[in-house]
Structures are given as structure tokens and as C-alpha cells.
Amino acid sequence: MGKKYKIENVKDFNLRHIFDCGQCFRWQEEEDGSYTGIAFGKPVNMKFSDSTLVIDNCTEQEFHLIWENYLDLHRDYGAIKKKLVNCDLTMKEAIEAGSGIRILKQDLWEIIISFIISQNNNIPRIKGCIEKLAESFGESAGTYRDREWFNLPTPEVLSDLAIEDLSPIKLGYRSKYLIGTAKHVMEYGLPQDEEELLALPGVGPKVANCITLFGMRKMDSFPIDVWVQRVMNEVYGIEENDRKSMQCYAKEHFGEWGGIAQQYLFYYIREKNK
DNA sequence: TCGCAGGTGGTCG
DNA sequence: CGACCACCTGCG
Numbered sequence: 001m002g003k004k005y006k007i008e009n010v011k012d013f014n015l016r017h018i019f020d021c022g023q024c025f026r027w028q029e030e031e032d033g034s035y036t037g038i039a040f041g042k043p044v045n046m047k048f049s050d051s052t053l054v055i056d057n058c059t060e061q062e063f064h065l066i067w068e069n070y071l072d073l074h075r076d077y078g079a080i081k082k083k084l085v086n087c088d089l090t091m092k093e094a095i096e097a098g099s100g101i102r103i104l105k106q107d108l109w110e111i112i113i114s115f116i117i118s119q120n121n122n123i124p125r126i127k128g129c130i131e132k133l134a135e136s137f138g139e140s141a142g143t144y145r146d147r148e149w150f151n152l153p154t155p156e157v158l159s160d161l162a163i164e165d166l167s168p169i170k171l172g173y174r175s176k177y178l179i180g181t182a183k184h185v186m187e188y189g190l191p192q193d194e195e196e197l198l199a200l201p202g203v204g205p206k207v208a209n210c211i212t213l214f215g216m217r218k219m220d221s222f223p224i225d226v227w228v229q230r231v232m233n234e235v236y237g238i239e240e241n242d243r244k245s246m247q248c249y250a251k252e253h254f255g256e257w258g259g260i261a262q263q264y265l266f267y268y269i270r271e272k273n274k
Numbered sequence: 275t276c277g278c279a280g281g282t283g284g285t286c287g
Numbered sequence: 288c289g290a291c292c293a294c295c296t297g298c299g
Contacts, residue, residue, distance in 0.1 A: 022280065115280090122279040125297065172295020177282085204282045225280035241290095266280080278298090286291080 002057035002144070005067075010053045012077035014100020015046060021101050021267040023214050025114050025127045040066050040107060041151055043144040057144055072102045080257050084264070087253050090235045091261065094268035101263050104214065108190055110152050111215030116177050116202040118210070132169045137161070158182035177202025205243075213259040222250040222258040231269045 015035050019027040027037030034047035044067070045056040055067055068074070081099070085092050113133070118126050130152070137153035159182035166175040180201035191197045193216075197208040206223055213221035224232075224243045233240045236249060254261035 116282095118279095119281040120279065120294080121281090121296085122298085125279080170296060173282095173293095174295075202282065206281060210280085223280080227280065229280095270280095276299105279296100282294095284292090287289095 003059050005055045005058045005060055005063045007053045007055075007063070007073070009051050010048070010073070011051070012081070012100060013048060013051075013053065013071075013102065014098075015048050017098045017100040017267060018071075018102050018104065021098060021263050022123070022270070023104055023263065024106060025118075025123070025130050036145060038141060038149050038151075039070055039104075039110075041141050042066060043141055043149040045145065069105050072105055075102070077102060077260075080260055084254065084257055084261055087261070088235075090231070090268075091254075091264065094264040097271055098264050098267035101260070101267060103217075103219065103259060103263065105217060106214050108211070108215040109155065109185070111211050112181065112185075112191075112197075112200070112203075113152055113158075113178060115207045115210045115214075116181060116200075117171060117174055119174065119202065119204075119207060121174075129169055129171055133166075133171075136169065155182045155185040159186045174202060213262075219260065220251070220254075220256050220258045222247060222254070222262050224262075225266070227266055227269050227273075228262060231265050 015033070016029070019029070019035050019037070024037075026039070027035045029035055030045070032047070034045050036045045037043070042058070042062060044058050047054045047056070055063060058067060081095050085095050114126070114130060117129050134150035134152050137157055138150040141149040141151050143149070158178060161179055163175050163179065166178065169175070171178065181203070184200055185191075191200065194208050194212055197203050197211055198205070203211070206225060209221045209223035212218040213223060224246050229240070229243065229246065232238050232246045232249065238245050238249060250258045250261065
């Protein structure tokens with residue numbers, strides 16, 4: 001009953017690379033290698049083989065309205081890879097490992113919530129927290145594939161909650177950050193740049209960089225988490241805790257495509273450590 | 275048991 | 288300003 005939409009001749013595209021490079025938390029791999037998830041209020045399933053992407057539960061209009069942009073399909077990643085591949089041997093290997101990575105264009109509010117939750121946390125638990133938050137306080141997005149889907153709670157809903165209301169979600173000390181951030185957004189609106197992001201409780205340099213990259217399309221943002229920090233120390237010889245020098249290195253060597261370079265590096269080192 | 279997981283905020287010097 | 292360190296929670 002759900003409509004399917006098919007796009008052919010899709011290049012530089014791999015669902016696992018896209019959904020498992022740490023930029024999103026609401027997609028689940030199925031047994032057939034397809035991915036099911038939700039974005040912008042629409043639950044769908046994506047299947048990719050032989051350069052053809054099939055999106056299930058998606059009309060042609062929804063594809064052009066949501067998914068074409070979400071998947072960043074208009075961007076020529078081949079050209080970007082050609083530039084980055086000459087940076088160094090590690091980057092070359094990282095690009096080969098994650099050749100189908102794309103930076104998703106995600107909803108800003110969802111990204112803010114997700115990356116506040118991500119701090120000092122692990123991915124399975126981040127995913128669990130986000131799902132519980134949506135189920136408990138979000139609006140229904142309808143049923144699809146035998147389950148009901150939920151959007152994340154709006155700033156309005158979240159700002160009215162008390163810390164105790166969030167205790168079943170097991171966010172720990174992040175609960176107060178989430179409510180404080182929701183209240184801030186209700187008062188001042190969504191932040192527009194890094195400086196405004198840093199005014200939110202629970203948002204420091206690393207989380208702010210993730211939000212500008214994944215939620216504000218700032219492609220030169222270079223978030224440095226423990227993994228990227230590790231690889232830059234091991235490969236580029238920058239002192240372990242010197243994130244400032246790492247930012248300089250990224251700006252100098254990866255330039256305007258720093259965010260994409262970060263995704264290749266992140267995916268690469270995580271794969272090597274599996 | 276205890277350290278760690280995609281950090282931040284508070285407190286020192 | 289830079290260097291600590293506590294912090295919810297769950298897993299190995």
C-alpha cells in the first residue's frame with residue numbers, strides 16, 4: 001500500500017556508510033541490508049543496490065520535498081573525494097573505507113537534542129534514549145511496518161517538563177541540559193550559529209561542531225571526538241589533548257570539506273576498531 | 275569492581 | 288585561560 005520511489009544512477013552512496021558514521025541515531029539496518037528510520041515526520045525504508053535507491057513509503061512529491069535534500073543527493077561527492085584523497089595516505093584509505101558517506105541534512109532541533117544526549121555516552125544508549133524520548137513525549141508519525149512511529153518532542157513540550165518527568169528516559173545528568181535548552185529555544189528561538197549554540201546548556205565545543213555540521217550545513221565544521229582525536233594523534237602526530245592544533249590542521253589540510261573529511265576519518269577508525 | 279562511552283560545567287591556580 | 292574532576296547510566 002505504501003508507495004515506492006525509485007532513483008537510478010546514484011553515485012558515491014552506501015547506506016551503511018551514511019547511517020553508521022555517527023551522524024544520525026534513528027535508522028536501523030534490516031536483515032536484507034536496507035535501512036528503516038524516520039526523519040522530518042516520515043518513516044520510510046531505503047534499499048540500495050546496483051546504483052539504484054528505492055525508498056518505500058515515499059511519494060514522488062515527498063522525495064523532492066524531503067529525501068532528495070536529506071540525502072544531499074545534489075552534491076558531487078566524487079569531486080570532493082578527488083580533492084581530499086591527495087591530502088595524505090590515511091585520508092586516502094579512509095575515503096576508500098567509507099566511499100559512500102554523505103552528510104545528511106537533518107532537522108536542527110533533532111540534531112541539538114541528539115548531540116546533547118550523545119555527550120559522554122555510547123551509541124546504543126544514545127539511540128535508546130532518543131527513541132524513548134520520542135515515544136514518551138513526541139507526537140505520533142503514524143504506523144509503518146507494524147509499529148507506530150513518533151517524532152521527537154518539540155521545544156514547547158520539552159520546556160514544560162520537570163526533570164522528574166524525564167527520569168524514565170534515563171538521560172542522567174543530561175535531563176537538565178535538555179529542558180534548559182528547550183526553555184532557551186522557547187525564549188530566544190533556534191540558534192543560528194556556533195556562538196549562539198554555545199549559550200545552550202549542555203553544548204560545548206564538540207557538540208556545537210556536530211550541530212553546525214549536521215544541523216546547519218556548515219561543511220567545514222570539524223568535530224573532534226575521542227576517536228578523531230585518537231586518529232589525529234596516531235597518524236598526524238599531534239599531541240593527544242591538543243584539540244586546538246587539530247582544528248588548525250583540519251582547516252589547513254581539509255579546508256572547506258573538513259566536515260566530510262571528519263566523517264571519513266571517524267568511520268575509518270571505528271571500522272578498524274570493530 | 276571499575277573504567278569507559280562520540281563532553282560539559284564548575285572550580286582551581 | 289588551561290588543567291583537573293564530578294557526573295547519570297549500563298556494559299564488559
